[in-house]
Amino acid sequence: MTFSTTTTDDGARRTGTSLPAPGRGSRGRPAVPVLAGTESRLLLRHPAFLAAVVLYAAFWIYDLVPGGAAHAYPVLQDESWSVHLPLLLLAAGVLLAANQGVLRSHRNMTEPMYDVLVVGRSRRICAHLLSLLPAALLALLLTAGRMGYLAGRSGAVGEVRPWDVLAGPACVLLAGVVGVLLSTLVTSAAVAPMAVVGLGMLTFAGAVNTSASWRWFGLLAFENENAAPLPAALVHRPAAAHLAWLAALVVLLGATAVLRAGGRGTVLKATTALALAAALVAGFTQTRGLSAADTDQVSAYTDHPAAHQRCTKENGLTLCAFPEFAPWTTQWAKVARGVLAYAPGEVAGAPYTIRQRIFPPGGASSNGQPPPLTEWAADDSRAGTPKAVTVGTDWSDGAAGGDRRSDAVVEFATGFAYRAVTGDVPGRPRLTMVCGARATLVLWLAGKATPGTQEALRSTRERTFGGGISLPLLNSGAGLSFEPRAADFAFDLIDRPSRANATVIKKNWAELTAPDTTVDRAARLLGVKAPPAVPASGQVAGC
Structure with a gap:
């Protein structure tokens, strides 16, 4: 808000106030990034997210207490996908925190007050979606740290698979987007925990059916942990297609959340359509299975x-x-x-x-x-x-x-x-x-x-x-x-x-x-x- 002075037709001067330009904060900064920064700080301090980080750290520390004997000779192409298991804790925490962040105004019965703001509901949803990026970045840093530790072991062999490594942080981001989308569909706080349970059941079903091609439609696709590692040349996981599938879902569900919040515009609708097409193509590609040449190899x-x-x-x-x-x-x-x-x-x-x-x-x-x-x-x-x-x-x-x-x-x-x-x-x-x-x-x-x-x-x-x-x-x-x-x-x-x-x-x-x-x-x-x-x-x- 700014003060302004005007001169009337009779020469008198009047001082008043004027609202900021639409979409900009009181200091002239774009309002959506400012709100996103605020929401990201609240999300990172949310009890659900903090508890997930603590559990992730405990999982890692427990693994290292006996001296890391179980991982003294890691095979990096296997570790590239198995390292993501504890990241599911972060994904659950982000989903809950993001959902409760959007529903805060409904929970506190302050939703009508937002109608007087220059930032509409669709733009606030955009801010909540942007607020997920720091959590995804933290997941990426934790994954990189874990892989760096394993790759630095004297007995490490194999190669790090970048597309597999990036899938974990992408799942954390996708979980947050799901939390935001759910808030635009249902205002009940019970829906997010139910979604966590549902995604957990889907992931578990994929983990016990490691030969099923449909498991790639879940957050993460695990392999048989009882099977010995394969040489890198024989690892034919469609990791790039799966990462593309996750990225397409992030864009598709995020755009759907903005549309549900009242967003309009040709660009938004085109983005939604392109994301849907990309999800269909990537989803089909990741389930094709081994080719005859791969099987012969x-x-x-x-x-x-x-x-x-x-x-x-x-x-x-x-x-x-x-x-x-x-x-x-x-x-x-x-x-x-x-x-x-x-x-x-x-x-x-x-x-x-x-x-x-x-x-x-x-x-x-x-x-x-x-x-x-x-x-x-x-x-x-x-x-x-x-x-x-x-x-x-x-x-x-x-x-x-x-x-x-x-x-x-x-x-x-x-x-x-x-x-x-x-x-x-x-x-x-x-x-x-x-x-x-x-x-x-x-x-x-x-x-x-x-x-x-x-x-x-x-x-x-x-x-x-x-x-x-x-x-x-x-x-x-x-x-x-x-x-x-x-x-x-x-x-x-x-x-x-x-x-x-x-x-x-x-x-x-x-x-x-x-x-x-x-x-x-x-x-x-x-x-x-x-x-x-x-x-x-x-x-x-x-x-």
Whole structure:
């Protein structure tokens, strides 16, 4: 408001007031940005948003308290989408805060007072939409910080996927727009919490149906968390199309909110129409699935990995990995050397190959499917690396919370120990039963290889029922299974100092590795008490 002086026809002077120019504040600044700045500060201080930020921070801190062991070896192409899970808390907080911000005048019964302002309802809705940008920017900064932390870990491999990373902050922005739109449709404060529940159910449904194409119509599209990571070349997520879908929804729903508030104009209507068209195109594009060429590429990497890998040699070990996983080969070599440290010279000095593999195709759950063992054996022969020991695309320092990463460590350590003990690799499409002294020796070598393998092996045993231990190969139907009595004896030996058994094991290696050597005979050779005998009813088939 400004003061003005006017002169009438009779020469008298009168002083009065005049309203600001339409759409401008009292200091000449555009009113919509000024109101947006005020509303953004109120939104960032809203209890729902602050609670969401606190929960997000608690989620991250909880993950870091044990030293971040579960994320010591992150695969960045997987982390690019999984990092968004806690951002759903921020999205819920922004939706609630934005909705209550618009309904503030209705709640306080001051809506009629806004009729005298120069900024109409549609322009106020525009201000509320603009006020969401700082919250989305905060989500982007939190995501960037998290990804920066993971990428900075010494064991990080893979590549950051920008389109996947940007999807999380876009979801936060979209949630806020939904909150604003709901306020123009219904003035009840109960609608926003119901919307949060509805979006949460949609996201959960997509998370448990990771093979369904319709999951891309949700806020975020997750992958099967129980599946091992894939090399970056095989990650065919339509992340760019999904980000375009989210952006189109932001514009479409935002424009609809302005229209509901009384907005008019050709530009607004054209924007709404274009956003609708973009949403339809992006929505269709993101659900097309894999092409035939993509499927063939996944099959080639699965059945014939040697052609897509780089190999290095280190002290008799040939280490073959997909290019982005090459930094992990030092960890594989460390475990292999730990196993061979207790073997006699002729065994420790023999050549060994470690080859990284993926199974099943596409990273889905295998459900006990047999792996392509015949194709793998032929691939190894062509590459001049027969009987290569398999290692997957997961890794950790040890137990890592008892998840698939710790199981991957146990799987590789026992697989390499089995190769050293038997001179072969499992070749059956189902679990290979390991019995007697061989089973004890394989588990003991795996447990003594490194402190991490021992920790992971104990974690596996704690999560195993029935006494024995079964270790599927890359979550397939093949792998190794150890009889209960031999496993019990192995853990008894693991608890003993290594030097107490190492010399005796090297001296009696030939007999301990013979397929017909029993647990009782192994106990006599090692000079220790054998575990109690298992009754006939409790004996394992195949031993």
